[in-house]
Amino acid sequence: MLREIRPAIVLLLVLTALTGLVYPLAMTAIAGAIFPAQANGSLIEKDGKVIGSALIGQQFKSDKYFHGRPSATLAPDPNDSTKTVPAPYNAANSGGSNLGPTSKALADRLKEDVDRLKAENPNVAVPADLVTTSASGLDPDISPEAAQFQVPRIAKVRNMPEGAVSQLVAANTQGRLLGLIGEPRVNVLALNLALDRAAAK
Amino acid sequence: MTVVGWLQIILFCVIIVALAKPLGWYMTRVFGGERTFMSPVLRPIEAGVYWISGVDERREQHWLTYTVAMLLFHIGGFLIIYGVMRLQAVLPLNPAGQSAVAEDLSFNTAISFITNTNWQNYGGESTISYLVQMLGLTHQNFLSAATGIALAVALIRGFSRASMRTIGNFWVDVTRTTLYVLLPVCVVYTLFLVWQGIPQTLGDYVETTTLEGAKQTIAVGPVASQVAIKMLGTNGGGFFNANAAHPFENPTALSNFVQMMSIFAIGAALTNVFGRMVGNQRQGWAILAVMGVLFVAGVAVTYWAEANGTATMHALGLTGGNMEGKEVRFGIVASSLFAVITTAASCGAVNAMHDSFTALGGMIPLINIQLGEIIVGGVGAGLYGMLLFVVLAIFVAGLMVGRTPEYVGKKIEAREVKMAMLAILVLPLMYLGWTAVGVVYPPAVASMANAGPHGFTEVLYAFTSATGNNGSAFAGLTGNTLFYNLTLASAMFVGRFFMIVPAMAIAGSLAAKKSVPPSAGTFPTTGGLFVGLVVGVVLIIGGLTFFPALALGPIVEHLAMNAGNVF
Numbered sequence: 001m002l003r004e005i006r007p008a009i010v011l012l013l014v015l016t017a018l019t020g021l022v023y024p025l026a027m028t029a030i031a032g033a034i035f036p037a038q039a040n041g042s043l044i045e046k047d048g049k050v051i052g053s054a055l056i057g058q059q060f061k062s063d064k065y066f067h068g069r070p071s072a073t074l075a076p077d078p079n080d081s082t083k084t085v086p087a088p089y090n091a092a093n094s095g096g097s098n099l100g101p102t103s104k105a106l107a108d109r110l111k112e113d114v115d116r117l118k119a120e121n122p123n124v125a126v127p128a129d130l131v132t133t134s135a136s137g138l139d140p141d142i143s144p145e146a147a148q149f150q151v152p153r154i155a156k157v158r159n160m161p162e163g164a165v166s167q168l169v170a171a172n173t174q175g176r177l178l179g180l181i182g183e184p185r186v187n188v189l190a191l192n193l194a195l196d197r198a199a200a201k
Numbered sequence: 202m203t204v205v206g207w208l209q210i211i212l213f214c215v216i217i218v219a220l221a222k223p224l225g226w227y228m229t230r231v232f233g234g235e236r237t238f239m240s241p242v243l244r245p246i247e248a249g250v251y252w253i254s255g256v257d258e259r260r261e262q263h264w265l266t267y268t269v270a271m272l273l274f275h276i277g278g279f280l281i282i283y284g285v286m287r288l289q290a291v292l293p294l295n296p297a298g299q300s301a302v303a304e305d306l307s308f309n310t311a312i313s314f315i316t317n318t319n320w321q322n323y324g325g326e327s328t329i330s331y332l333v334q335m336l337g338l339t340h341q342n343f344l345s346a347a348t349g350i351a352l353a354v355a356l357i358r359g360f361s362r363a364s365m366r367t368i369g370n371f372w373v374d375v376t377r378t379t380l381y382v383l384l385p386v387c388v389v390y391t392l393f394l395v396w397q398g399i400p401q402t403l404g405d406y407v408e409t410t411t412l413e414g415a416k417q418t419i420a421v422g423p424v425a426s427q428v429a430i431k432m433l434g435t436n437g438g439g440f441f442n443a444n445a446a447h448p449f450e451n452p453t454a455l456s457n458f459v460q461m462m463s464i465f466a467i468g469a470a471l472t473n474v475f476g477r478m479v480g481n482q483r484q485g486w487a488i489l490a491v492m493g494v495l496f497v498a499g500v501a502v503t504y505w506a507e508a509n510g511t512a513t514m515h516a517l518g519l520t521g522g523n524m525e526g527k528e529v530r531f532g533i534v535a536s537s538l539f540a541v542i543t544t545a546a547s548c549g550a551v552n553a554m555h556d557s558f559t560a561l562g563g564m565i566p567l568i569n570i571q572l573g574e575i576i577v578g579g580v581g582a583g584l585y586g587m588l589l590f591v592v593l594a595i596f597v598a599g600l601m602v603g604r605t606p607e608y609v610g611k612k613i614e615a616r617e618v619k620m621a622m623l624a625i626l627v628l629p630l631m632y633l634g635w636t637a638v639g640v641v642y643p644p645a646v647a648s649m650a651n652a653g654p655h656g657f658t659e660v661l662y663a664f665t666s667a668t669g670n671n672g673s674a675f676a677g678l679t680g681n682t683l684f685y686n687l688t689l690a691s692a693m694f695v696g697r698f699f700m701i702v703p704a705m706a707i708a709g710s711l712a713a714k715k716s717v718p719p720s721a722g723t724f725p726t727t728g729g730l731f732v733g734l735v736v737g738v739v740l741i742i743g744g745l746t747f748f749p750a751l752a753l754g755p756i757v758e759h760l761a762m763n764a765g766n767v768f
Contacts, residue, residue, distance in 0.1 A: 003255075004266065007372045008273035010254035012344075015379060016281060020340030023384065024426040027391045031401040031425060034392065039401045041421045041449070043409075050409045053419055055398050055448040058411040065413070069529070091419040092297075092406060093327045094443035096526040096554035098677030100655035101511040102758055104767040106525065106557075114517045128514065128521035134528050135446030135536075135554045141529040143521070180208055182454020183532030192412055 044189070052189055057140040059089040060192065063157045066142070066150050068188040069129055070113065072097035073137035089138060096135045117149070124149055141185035144173045158199055168194050202508045206534035210500055213458070213538065214493070217465045221489065222482075224466060225473025231381045232354045232374065232474070234258075243380050250376055261367035264709025267355055268702060270371040271348060275315045278344055282311035282337045286329075295330035296405040297420070302328060305686035312690040314338055316697035317345035317579055319431070319438030319549055319672040320689060322680040326420035326441050331403055338438060339427045346434025347378040349581030352701055353471055354478075356585045359708030360609050361478045363716035368708050382467070383433060390429040390463065398452035399425040424449055432463040435579040437549030437672040445539070445552040446528055457535055457552060464548045468577040471584045479609040483727040488587060491735045492576045496545055499565045499576070504537040506562035512762045526557030537562065540673075544569035547579030549672025556650070556659065556675035560762060563675070564755035567662055570669040572743045573628060579670060585704045589621040592707070594731075594738040598724050607723055610716040617710060620703035627699040629746045631692045632664040636750065638688070639664065645684050650677025653768030654761065658754035663689065668696035 031039045042054040052058050057068045073095055075087035087093070099106035113131040127145040147169045155162040172191045176182050230237050236244075251258050262270065285292065286307040290300050302310070306322055313320040314337070323329055329338070351374035358368045395401050400421040407419040424440045428450050431437060441447040451457050469489060476485025508522045522533040531539070536553035543550050544566035555563050569576060575587040591608060596618045599606030606613045639645040639660040649656035659675040666673055667689040674680070680689065725731065761768075 004270045004273060006255045008270065008277055011250065011256065011372055011376065012274060012277040012281075014250055014254060015344060015376070016278075016336070016340045019343040019379065019384070019430075020336040023387070024335040024339055024423045027388070027426040028401050028403060028423055031392060031395040035395045038395050038398050039425075040404065041400045041402070041407055041419060042398050042452075043407060046412075050407060052409050052411055052417060053407070055452050056417075056419055057448075058413075058417055059415060060413060062413055089417065091417055093324065094420075094441050094447045096443065096446070096557060096676070098554055098556035098650050098675070099525065100556060100563075100651045100658075100675075100677075100758075101513070101523070101559045102653055102655055102762050102767050103651050107513040107767045110513060110517055110519070114519065125518060125520050128510070128519045128524040129529050131519065132523075132525040132527070135526045135552065135557075136441075136443035136448060136528065138443070138448055139528050139530075140448055143529055145521075176205070177454050177458075180205060180212065181458050182530055182535065185529045189412065196412075 046193070054187065054189065055140055056091050057089055057138045058189060060188065063153060065192045065195070066147060066154065066188050068142060069139050070131065070133045071137040072133040091138055094136045094138055096137060097133045121149055121152055140187050140189060142188055144169065144184050144186055147173075147186045147191065154195070158195070160199070164198070165195070168198060202504055203534070206504065206508075209534055210504070210538055213461060214497070216462055217469050218489070220462070220466050221469045221473045224470035225477060225485070228382060228470060229474050229477045231377050234373075234377070237381060239381055239385060247376060247380055251373075254372070256370070256372045258370065258373045261370050263366055264355070264368050264705045264712070267368055267371045268705045271352065271701070272698070274344070274348065274371070274375070278315045278341050279311045282314055282341060283307050285333050285337045286310060289330050289333050292330065292332050294332035294335075294403060297330065299328060299330045305683050306681055309686040309690045312693050313672070314341040314436075314438065315345055316670050316693045317349055317434070317436060317547065317582065318667060318670040318693045318697070319436045320667055320674070320680070320693065321438055321442070321444070321672070322686060322689070324442045325439055326422070331422050334427060334440060335423060339430060342427065342430040342434050342436040342438070343379055343383055344375065346430070346436060346580050347375045347383060349579055350378045350382070350467065350471070351375050351581065352704065353581035353584040354474070356588060356704055356708040357475050357478045359711035360611055361480070362712045363714065365712045368712050383430065386433055387426070387429040390433065391425045393459065394425040394428055394456060397456040398449075399428060399456070400449055401425040421449070428460075431550060432460045432548065433467065435464055435468065435546045435548040437543065439550065445550040446554070451552055454530055454535065457531055457539065460550070461539055461542050464542050464546045464550070465577050467580045468546055468583045471581065475584060481609070481727070484609055487727045487732055488591070490732045491739070492587070494732065494736050495572070495576045495739065496541065499541045499545065499569055500538055503541050503558075503562045503565045504534060506559045507533050507537045509559070511559055512765060513767065523557070523559055523562070526554030528552065540566050541569065543673055544671060545574065545576035545578070547574040547582055547669060547671045549666065551673050554676060555662070555673060556677045560755045560759035563658070564751060566673065567658070567665060567751070567755065568743070570665050570671045571632070571747045572739055573625065574669050574671060575739065582670065582700070586700065589624050589704065590739050590742075591735055592617050592621040593625070593742070594735045595724070595726070597738060598734060604722060607717060608726060610718070611711050611714055612717060617707050620707045624700045624703040625742065628668050628696060631668040631695050632661070633747070633750060635664040635688050635692055636661045642684065644682065648679040648682055648685060650679070651768070654754055654758040655768065658758065661750055661754055664692050667692035670697050
């Protein structure tokens with residue numbers, strides 16, 4: 001048994017260095033050389049400033065932009081660091097609501113949001129993803145139905161024809177891979193950037 | 202449920218079955234010490250590793266020595282993780298300025314990673330520096346996975362050898378698994394993941410100003426290299442708090458699909474390794490068939506339940522299923538499928554929040570873990586767990602006809618059955634026992650996020666996941682408390698090692714036995730009857746053990762939900 005002590009120490013250190021340092025550092029160098037944009041977080045620049053990442057959702061509150069999904073992310077309370085406060089789309093502290101199917105808090109929140117959206121667009125059924133929080137709190141996407149639901153509001157606020165806004169939604173909709181894998185979706189940040197560009201013309 | 206949804210599920214199953222044979226062939230050669238196409242590059246490294254650490258690769262070990270070597274290896278791994286977490290603040294590669302991790306959280310995390318559980322009481326981007334992610338967590342993702350595979354191979358040797366005292370050399374098995382199987386796949390896999398959009402950088406968190414002018418801090422890091430082994434090694438501990446639901450851990454539908462494949466790939470291929478090593482691949486296919494039956498049944502229930510949504514959502518006229526805690530790019534089907542895969546294997550990565558699943562949709566992941574994660578299972582752990590059930594099933598079959606049971610040429614006798622029962626019974630003792638404490642001890646009760654039966658399920662899920670070395674969670678539960686850090690660590694420890702040691706004892710006892718040739722009275726273990734028998738034994742043992750607990754949690758919640766109750 002005693003002769004197992006040396007491998008237990010040396011082999012562990014060698015394999016730790018290999019898998020815990022050499023491998024991740026080598027991959028960082030190689031990935032940075034081959035795919036620099038993705039390796040650094042798929043950042044989007046506008047007028048020379050970083051305005052976000054193509055993959056990370058951000059909060060939109062203004063009526064002139066398409067809204068993403070509700071986000072349940074939190075941040076430390078500035079007044080009491082042992083507590084947390086809601087901080088939607090906090091990309092330094094991902095997480096979901098974790099409210100279960102019989103949660104009263106969830107039922108109340110859903111009702112409030114559905115009522116608000118029904119007032120905005122009474123003619124269409126409210127898509128589920130527009131009132132449910134995502135698992136990460138950073139979902140960059142909404143369903144095409146959720147985007148379409150907001151078209152009348154955007155058209156009115158921006159004074160654009162609804163058809164033109166709908167076309168932007170269609171142009172920014174990604175389908176399933178090979179028609180099979182994943183779900184159709186619209187990246188909210190990309191759509192809003194396209195909207196700003198269309199308005200500028 | 203939709204046709205496209207089911208086609209995705211079928212495509213997944215077809216690919217896993219198709220991968221089992223070539224990967225099984227390759228791994229059998231690796232474990233047998235034969236040359237592979239990687240040998241010209243890797244053999245010099247392998248020989249160097251043995252030379253420097255004083256390992257004689259031709260010297261095999263008795264099962265007890267093999268087990269002691271494994272345990273020593275884990276003590277070292279524990280000390281490394283605990284050390285780097287406690288010293289995090291003074292170590293380099295800490296751009297976010299994370300402070301030292303508390304004692305109880307470091308203890309919990311170190312146990313969590315050496316047991317291949319990867320339970321996350323830590324917050325990822327908000328708690329852990331890049332160095333700890335790499336040196337602490339990524340390294341143990343490799344080594345705990347390699348250990349699991351090594352142990353499974355040692356148990357297979359028990360079946361395939363006759364009249365031998367040894368079951369292989371632990372150091373050689375771990376080194377070869379790491380160098381020839383895990384590392385090469387991870388190098389390619391990491392690049393694929395970066396291409397899909399996962400960051401791989403040592404740079405600072407990115408400060409941005411959003412389109413509406415708000416400040417947003419975006420956490421990045423050396424993510425892809427860890428996600429690759431986290432999936433392939435069925436570890437499941439996330440770089441970020443939201444795990445594989447975070448867009449930086451799982452950016453696209455394709456990355457999600459490949460991640461699901463990589464959770465099952467090695468575990469499924471090990472059944473083929475088993476078949477090859479005992480000299481009949483059909484023995485391996487029979488075991489994979491048992492796994493397949495249980496898997497597809499679980500997927501069907503969860504997919505149906507999630508697509509159906511909750512009573513609250515129906516009342517509000519919401520369409521599109523239960524999207525609370527799910528990402529749009531995965532939708533209902535890929536979230537349901539992922540949840541069943543991650544709990545069937547002992548992965549524990551999540552791409553949706555299980556806590557927000559419907560009562561029945563969330564019950565299937567719970568059952569998968571309670572059955573012992575034998576449906577493909579953790580790399581290695583799944584196969585040795587399943588072989589324990591096979592031993593019991595064969596024993597039951599033997600009792601029915603009054604004959605000493607045999608399996609792949611080995612007589613299954615009192616010692617094997619006792620050890621298998623010990624391993625199988627110790628698991629419910631941990632998760633049911635601690636749950637009983639957790640739902641009455643006031644500081645533990647305060648950790649529940651949901652009221653009513655769902656709160657009970659959160660506690661039951663936590664201890665089940667820890668005991669099963671899964672690592673997924675009903676994550677509303679506040680786990681980072683002294684009570685949960687210590688009790689969950691004990692559950693993870695017992696769940697891992699009280700399963701491994703009896704399994705190795707069986708390996709040693711079987712290897713020493715003579716091999717008996719099959720006769721007319723031998724129960725064939727490659728056909729449908731055998732598959733049905735094993736499925737039956739798994740469900741009966743499982744059902745008798747945890748049905749009462751499920752009745753108090755998800756089942757009563759489902760009834761309450763349909764009666765219109767909220768808590």
